[in-house]
């Protein structure tokens with residue numbers, strides 16, 4: 500692994516504390532960091548190195564998946580951290596930063612490989628990229644890379660503007676756009692599950708699959724992010740990025756070789772084949788909702804409009820469900836249903852693939868019925884794959900019942916999304932990062948939905964906190980003769996019914 504300098508903008512922020520430092524520490528324990536490296540944390544305050552190192556140590560105690568015990572290993576890890584005061588808008592601060600970076604490179608005798616991580620508000624992305632270029636920080640004989648956090652733009656036009664600015668300072672293959680869903684174990688596993696299993700490959704198409712359902716339901720509400728969330732809604736916060744990335748990974752077709760380039764090319768083909776939705780059609784295919792007061796885990800919770808910081812009368816979406824079509828030979832005619840919402844009955848991210856059921860009615864003379872086969876890929880909080888099929892239960896008079904095979908892993912042993920993604924970026928592997936074309940095409944699909952939401956041509960349905968979203972979302976599937984498959988427990992009940 501190549502020695503490098505990790506320059507972190509936003510080193511005093513929430514994401515650095517909760518995700519980035521713990522990720523670096525666990526990578527260090529797993530031997531996934533180079534022997535020689537420096538982390539230079541940036542923020543506006545003056546903070547002595549020793550205090551900064553103490554702060555990083557504290558965040559590891561609170562958030563690392565493995566305990567950060569006092570000792571030489573922790574000391575050695577923390578000794579790689581330096582702090583430098585910098586205001587993103589002050590060019591002179593970048594000149595001073597360059598001196599610090601160079602002096603650390605000389606001190607450690609390492610090449611000028613530099614990774615710039617922008618863990619700051621999106622309005623700073625452009626100014627930082629341009630100062631990196633102008634200050635000379637980006638003029639390296641080694642490699643330079645940029646990790647950029649979400650959101651990438653607010654709509655199609657702003658995403659294009661941002662990309663154009665970043666492209667003045669970094670090449671596309673130097674830009675690593677984080678979508679933390681692409682770092683999740685089961686999302687990464689999708690590629691292998693779908694591509695490396697000939698049996699699954701054989702049925703992964705419109706001859707055998709009736710529909711695909713991708714759900715990301717959350718029990719949390721808007722939390723302390725009112726300012727950001729009320730401008731974004733579920734459509735920008737989850738749908739345009741995470742949900743469409745999961746869709747691309749699910750519908751992936753077998754490339755000739757498994758390389759970052761080939762996989763990205765296949766993902767791009769999927770998003771290119773997404774049937775565009777014109778603004779007047781949005782209301783037919785997209786359901787928008789906002790949570791009202793309700794009960795979650797036995798406790799009353801307020802409605803969205805009564806959350807602190809949310810303007811009265813806000814028409815922001817906290818729930819979105821949509822029906823999408825992929826117009827290619829494999830998926831033509833298979834609806835993909837996506838839904839995501841806050842304050843729903845459970846935290847669950849999963850993909851349910853419902854197979855066609857040509858055996859329906861076969862056992863009606865015995866008063867029995869078969870259920871469709873389901874492949875359920877649980878992404879979060881459980882990581883599990885299960886397949887349900889019909890079989891006779893000898894203990895129940897040989898009646899047909901659902902039988903389930905499943906595979907799950909112990910989560911605490913697994914690296915977190917940020918560990919995987921930072922590690923990949925250090926190695927220059929962009930397989931699980933969002934390519935500009937994917938981001939642009941995702942915005943292109945979503946733009947008419949944003950426009951229809953903005954002029955209220957799509958109804959805003961209310962749903963009680965603690966429910967499964969508005970009834971209109973059930974109707975969306977009902978129109979096609981389907982229903983949402985709920986959580987694993989409900990699935991079980993459905994099969995026993």
Ligand SMILES: NC(=O)C1=CN([C@@H]2O[C@H](COP(=O)(O)OP(=O)(O)OC[C@H]3O[C@@H](n4cnc5c(N)ncnc54)[C@H](OP(=O)(O)O)[C@@H]3O)[C@@H](O)[C@H]2O)C=CC1
Pocket residue numbers: 508509510511512513514515541542543544585586587588617618619620621648649650
């Ligand atoms: N927090 C999370 O869970 C998630 C965050 N993200 C994204 O990550 C990014 C960071 O989020 P988060 O950590 O929550 O944000 P915070 O508000 O917690 O932190 C912002 C950071 O930016 C720094 N900063 C602000 N203004 C300036 C300035 N003028 N010059 C230099 N530094 C400045 C702050 O440092 P100081 O005040 O010390 O100057 C602080 O370190 C955002 O893009 C967000 O959308 C994405 C997914 C999840």
Ligand SMILES: O=C1O[C@H](COP(=O)(O)O)[C@@H](O)[C@H](O)[C@H]1O
Pocket residue numbers: 715717736737848879
């Ligand atoms: O990016 C985001 O994701 C989280 C949900 O992530 P998960 O890993 O817990 O599924 C969401 O709560 C947040 O609003 C959004 O910004």
